[in-house]
Every structure is written in C-alpha cells, then in structure tokens.
Amino acid sequence: MTSIKNILLDNGPMISSDLAKKVAASENINLNTASQRVSREIGLERLEGFFKSNQSLVFLPQQKEEGEILKFLAKQMELHGKKYWYVLNAVRYHSGMINKLFLETYANYPIAPVVSHLPFEEVLQKFVKENILIVNEKEFSFAPRLRYKGLNLFLSKTLEIIKLNVLDNFRNQAKNIGLVSYDSAELFGEYGNFRWAFKGVSPLDALKKGKDFGFVLGDILLGRPTYKKDIEFFIKKLEIIKTYKNASKIMPILLVDNLDHEGFMYLKEKGIIVGLISELFGDNYAKTLNDLITVLTNAAASLAKDPNKYLDLIAELRKYNDGLLKNIKGALFEYVAGHYYIFKGANIDMGWELYENNAMHEMDIRANFGDKIIIAECKARVAKTSISEINHWVRIKIPAFRTWITKQDTHKNKVIEFEYWSSSGYDSDALKRIEELKTEYKKNVLVFLGPKEIMVRAKEMKNKKLQNELNTFFFKSNV
Known part of the structure; x- marks a missing residue:
C-alpha cells in the first residue's frame, strides 16, 4: 500500500491540501511535488467542487462503505466550503430529509440570481450531481452512498407539519397584535432574494423609513437541540440584505424551542428577537409540542x-x-x-x-x-x-x-x-x-x-x- 493510502487509512478522508502536507512531511519532499502525487494517485475516490482553491475530499473506497464520508465531508465543508456547509447542516439537522421550501430558508443562498452568488437551484443541482443529496419530488435527503445512519423519515415529515402549524399560529398572532399589516403576512415569502419562513410588512413607526414601511422576517428551528452554528444561516442572510442600497428597516425573529445558552446570547448580541415557543404561545402549548416531539423522535x-x-x-x-x-x-x-x-x-x-x-x-x-x-x-x-x-x-x-x-x-x-x-x-x-x-x-x-x-x-x-x-x-x- 502506498504512503498516501496509509495516511488516509490512519487519518480518514482528508482535504487534498492537508493530505499533501502530510505526504510532504512523511517523505521529506516539497509541497508542490506532494500535491502532484496526490492528484495522480490511482485507486482513490474524490469529491470535488465544494471547497476553496479547487481542493477535493480524498478518501479510500472502503471508507465510503464504512459510512465515514459524511462526517468528514461536513467537517471539511465547514472549514473550506462554509457556503455549502449550510445546506449539508440543514439536512442533517432535520434528520436526513427536508422539503425544498424549508431548505431554501436554512441555506444562505439567494433564490434569485444575484451578483457574486450562485442561485440556489444551481447549488442543489451540484449536490445532486455529486451524489451527496438525492431528490424525490420536493424532498431532499442524503444519498445512499453516504451511509447516513440518522435518517428518521417519520420524524422529518411530522416535524415539518408541526413547524407549519407553529408558523401559522405566529402569523395569526402577528396580525392580531398589529405587528404586521393584516394582508401582508405570508409563509415562505421572498425578501432581498432570500426565502424566509415568515415575512410581513410592518406598520410600526420604529420600522418606517420615511414613508416606507419596514418588514418582519423570521425563520424557525424546532424539535432538535439547537446550537450557535445551527443559527448562523439566519445571521448571514440578515447581514447580506443589510448591505443592499436603500434597504428597508427590518425586525428579525427566530422561532425556537431548544436553544443553548451560547446561541441565545449570540442572537441577543446581534439584536435578533428570540421567539421562544413557550413565551409566544404559553406553557401548555409548548409542553404539549415538546411531549409530542419526544414521542416522535424515537x-x-x-x-x-x-x-x-x-x-x-x-x-x-x-x-x-x-x-x-x-x-x-x-x-x-x-x-x-x-x-x-x-x-x-x-x-x-x-x-x-x-x-x-x-x-x-x-x-x-x-x-x-x-x-x-x-x-x-x-x-x-x-x-x-x-x-x-x-x-x-x-x-x-x-x-x-x-x-x-x-x-x-x-x-x-x-x-x-x-x-x-x-x-x-x-x-x-x-x-x-x-x-x-x-x-x-x-x-x-x-x-x-x-x-x-x-x-x-x-x-x-x-x-x-x-x-x-x-x-x-x-x-x-x-x-
């Protein structure tokens, strides 16, 4: 077995630049020579197109069979291809399957063409082409080649129904208290070329810019333990639309039921409203949802x-x-x-x-x-x-x-x-x-x-x- 394959065997799948560095160190050769050796090595599998500087994830065929690829792919995307990692993490967060509309909200990709950003349709096609995701009608799930062990189709589909219900209740609440104009509240609306789980035009004076009304924009994370990295997609979307010339004032809100302290403080630091389910709809509502999700999870x-x-x-x-x-x-x-x-x-x-x-x-x-x-x-x-x-x-x-x-x-x-x-x-x-x-x-x-x-x-x-x-x-x- 060659030294390259031995390194992969010892370390698991690796990004090509890191593999080249290890080859260079182990054989005492310069990095350029090591990189060429990695690129010419036969008997390896490569996953390309998702990493900076044209790097690839390199792995042994048997590592694919052992179900190790997704773990390493996620880690390397987070380090070297963060814009793609948001898609991968959204599917993982939702137990291995997600509806396209929800996926559009969780990935910080524009759903319409924007300069310097890939349209989300192209991003999804890339994942499908590389056999990372497969699509069945409007549902995306991890491809069988990744040997994902966390798929829970029963939970994924039912959680989406629950989230739709919570969003609908929030829409009614926002309309009833005058937070948004009555006819403007919509689910999965588009604003700033991005998809939002909730969007509404707000008549509040604090959100007016001259005569122009502002907007309430929201997303939802529900039913799974949620950490700081899981909410970053929301922050990124907001940061991008705030750079637009003549952008309207907005009130961002993230609906959550299970957020760790670091994530909670991060949202507060960014000036984002944390819409806790228990605070919005009452303890009995939240407890019943929590009991239901607990039963559904296994x-x-x-x-x-x-x-x-x-x-x-x-x-x-x-x-x-x-x-x-x-x-x-x-x-x-x-x-x-x-x-x-x-x-x-x-x-x-x-x-x-x-x-x-x-x-x-x-x-x-x-x-x-x-x-x-x-x-x-x-x-x-x-x-x-x-x-x-x-x-x-x-x-x-x-x-x-x-x-x-x-x-x-x-x-x-x-x-x-x-x-x-x-x-x-x-x-x-x-x-x-x-x-x-x-x-x-x-x-x-x-x-x-x-x-x-x-x-x-x-x-x-x-x-x-x-x-x-x-x-x-x-x-x-x-x-």
Whole structure:
C-alpha cells in the first residue's frame, strides 16, 4: 500500500491540501511535488467542487462503505466550503430529509440570481450531481452512498407539519397584535432574494423609513437541540440584505424551542428577537409540542415503553392545538399499527426511506417477529383508498421492499408479509382489485385492513382508549 493510502487509512478522508502536507512531511519532499502525487494517485475516490482553491475530499473506497464520508465531508465543508456547509447542516439537522421550501430558508443562498452568488437551484443541482443529496419530488435527503445512519423519515415529515402549524399560529398572532399589516403576512415569502419562513410588512413607526414601511422576517428551528452554528444561516442572510442600497428597516425573529445558552446570547448580541415557543404561545402549548416531539423522535422505543402515550397526546392536542392534531393524523395512525405489532410481540421500525430498483421508497412500518417480517403501509385520509394506490403499492413498492429484504442477512430467510391499513376503507374499484389479488398474488401474504378489521384488532388488544380514538378521531364514523 502506498504512503498516501496509509495516511488516509490512519487519518480518514482528508482535504487534498492537508493530505499533501502530510505526504510532504512523511517523505521529506516539497509541497508542490506532494500535491502532484496526490492528484495522480490511482485507486482513490474524490469529491470535488465544494471547497476553496479547487481542493477535493480524498478518501479510500472502503471508507465510503464504512459510512465515514459524511462526517468528514461536513467537517471539511465547514472549514473550506462554509457556503455549502449550510445546506449539508440543514439536512442533517432535520434528520436526513427536508422539503425544498424549508431548505431554501436554512441555506444562505439567494433564490434569485444575484451578483457574486450562485442561485440556489444551481447549488442543489451540484449536490445532486455529486451524489451527496438525492431528490424525490420536493424532498431532499442524503444519498445512499453516504451511509447516513440518522435518517428518521417519520420524524422529518411530522416535524415539518408541526413547524407549519407553529408558523401559522405566529402569523395569526402577528396580525392580531398589529405587528404586521393584516394582508401582508405570508409563509415562505421572498425578501432581498432570500426565502424566509415568515415575512410581513410592518406598520410600526420604529420600522418606517420615511414613508416606507419596514418588514418582519423570521425563520424557525424546532424539535432538535439547537446550537450557535445551527443559527448562523439566519445571521448571514440578515447581514447580506443589510448591505443592499436603500434597504428597508427590518425586525428579525427566530422561532425556537431548544436553544443553548451560547446561541441565545449570540442572537441577543446581534439584536435578533428570540421567539421562544413557550413565551409566544404559553406553557401548555409548548409542553404539549415538546411531549409530542419526544414521542416522535424515537417512535418505536416510545411505543414499547409507553404504548398509550400517543393516545394521551391526542387528548391534549384536542384541547390546545386541534389544527395540528388534524394535520398529523397520518403520523398518529402509523402509531396505531405500530401499537398493534408491539402488542403481538414484534420489534418495530418506523419511517424508513429506501433506495431500491432505481427509486426512493418510503416504508411506514417494519415489524420484526421471530419467524417473519411484516411491512405495513398506513393511510389515514377522509377519501377512501383508490385502485391506483393499491396498484402502486403492489407493482412498485412491494417489489422494492422484497429486494431490500433479500439483502439483509438477518431478514432474508424469514417469511415476508405485507399489510395495508386504511382508516377510511377502500373504494369499489379498489375492493374489486383486492379480491383479484387474493387469487393472483402468490409471492407473499397480502392483508388489507379497513375500519372494521382495524377495530377487530383494537378489541383483541382490549384497549378501550384506542377503540375510542379510532371511532372519534381516525374513522369517519363509528364502526
């Protein structure tokens, strides 16, 4: 093995300039010669285009397989490519997946062309081209090559719903107290070529500049431990727009629920309002949100430890935040299915996203029994499940799940079963298709559950609280 590969083996992936310095020191050669050797070395992998002075991240092929790349990539981007690091950190902060609109707010990139700044679309294309991020419709997540272990699709999607609800409540509050003009408040508005989670025109005298009104601009960080480096994107956006000629006066506010002392003092130092959720909306509102996020953060462990906790939260949300309760109905319905599998003795995982058969596929629940695996699809909607949804599940998702299962040493010899849970049942065409599948589909057991079948399982569990919530919240009418 060459000295370059030995250095990478000992130190992990390295930025090319640092690697050249170590080669120069170990072989007693000048830096230019060492740099040329690094650039010509075969059998290495390189990630380029994100670092100052045309540097690259250099690593061994086996280091990619060991899942070490993201950790080193983030560290080197923070040191040598900070403008790209904000994108990477935003995805990491949000458990490995984020909607494009939110991502636009967390990266200090203009969403429209600005001199000396890359448009954000080009930045995203760069991440996708280099196979750092992948995109599924409007959702961005870490590419499989990075072997990211922190992906929590269930948490990521539900947190975005919670943040939208908090932003909507803040918008109403800002309008009601006259902080912004009634018709001007908007979510994900553009100001100064940047995206903001909240934007509103303010009639306050203190923000007027002559006859021109000022603006209230805000972003939100919620549901994760938040540190100084996580809020820097907000500071950078503000610093840039303040340099614009004839810029309006602004009132910046960052909505947060879990900010460390250093980050809090940093915002104060910069003259930014810290919008603590408990101060804005009250302790009961904040506590209910915190309890909900705690349950969501590790859904499987929460169900195993206190399987009725999510049912208690439904009752609390009904009192303090009924709008949010309705918006996260789908996530909570997955808890119903997970609750049953745990009752039956399974270990479960919730909210997986897999890349198989050249596409991303969301796996709602995987229940691992001693002799079999059950993979469940959960739908909680007002409309009945359609034939097109059933066909997509059978023709696209199940084959991808079967491919993935066969690659897992701990699963590949187990029986695989698939279950489809629909809180609203199935329309007539879907029911006909289900009857056809009973005779056509021979590869695995397929089970379809509507309200009646789900209630049978709840009664099997002898859980009155669950039965009540199924009738009053998840189902359209009593079963």
